[in-house]
Amino acid sequence: MDWDQLRFFLELARAGRLVIAARRLEVDHTTVSRKVQALEKKLGMTLFLREPDGYKLTEAGRDLLPQVEAMESAYVGIAQSLTPGSDQQLSGLVRVGATEGYGSTILASQLTRLSQRHPDLKVELLAVPRALQLSRNEADIVITLERPERGPFIITRLTDYSLRLYASHGYLAQHSPIHQREQLKGHSFVSYVDDLLYSKELLFLDEVVKPARTPLRSTSILAQQQMVAAGAGLAILPAFAADQNRALVPVLPDAIHFTRTFWMLMPIELKDIARMRTTWNFLREQAAQLQSTLLPEHG
Incomplete structure (x- = not known):
């Protein structure tokens, strides 16, 4: 089985849209479509339903998904065990969304340090005066003022x-x-x-x-x-x-x-991706170190 094709399937299953999967994989959206179609042809089954609002997994696609996720976890584990300091070799794209003030004043310098620590990692910062929606795949990790009441997210009280x-x-x-x-x-x-x-x-x-x-x-x-x-x-x-x-x-x-309070959110399906997990942990650590700046004494 071609892992290259499977990782394109996995990203499209998570993103639900070609353009978002392509952004995360750093390829053109036509490449994602071509890889998925090649996989479907090889397996002799339809994995996605092409609908106006995006790509939905078929029953065959839902059956395949946990198996491919297990392969991804095994792949990451092998890479880290065989390569000393492999955490330093993180690559791929992470898009972080945040409120304008926190993003521009705090995250801009923090993410610069993260990028310097992991030169092959590409980070996009969306620092905007509006609420970003994980459900619309606008970002991979979002820092927001309001804790969502529901949703398939990992949620932490950042600071x-x-x-x-x-x-x-x-x-x-x-x-x-x-x-x-x-x-x-x-x-x-x-x-x-x-x-x-x-x-x-x-x-x-x-x-x-x-x-x-x-x-x-x-x-x-x-x-x-x-x-x-x-x-x-x-x-x-x-x-x-x-x-x-x-x-x-x-x-x-x-x-x-x-x-x-700032809450930090990430879709559950991204939690085992090494670059997402590393960025998530880094932002938590950085926020903890800035408590005197974020919560200065009164007076």
């Missing part, structure tokens, strides 16, 4: 993180001092675009104050941070990002602070 109220030194110098919450009412605020808010976990401004003025809004937390740094007003920002900007200073840090 908690702090948010505070911030303003620029320049803004505070031009306005009366803020010593208590009641003094916030007359100030300008920067916030999210309400009808484009992608997570209820980002609803916290109303818990602080009913702002009289919100002249600037953005779907991007990093854009909000730049607006505040430029003197637009006050905003609630993640401390791991805002504390790196010398133009910003926390306002009422002892009284106004929030804690939110």
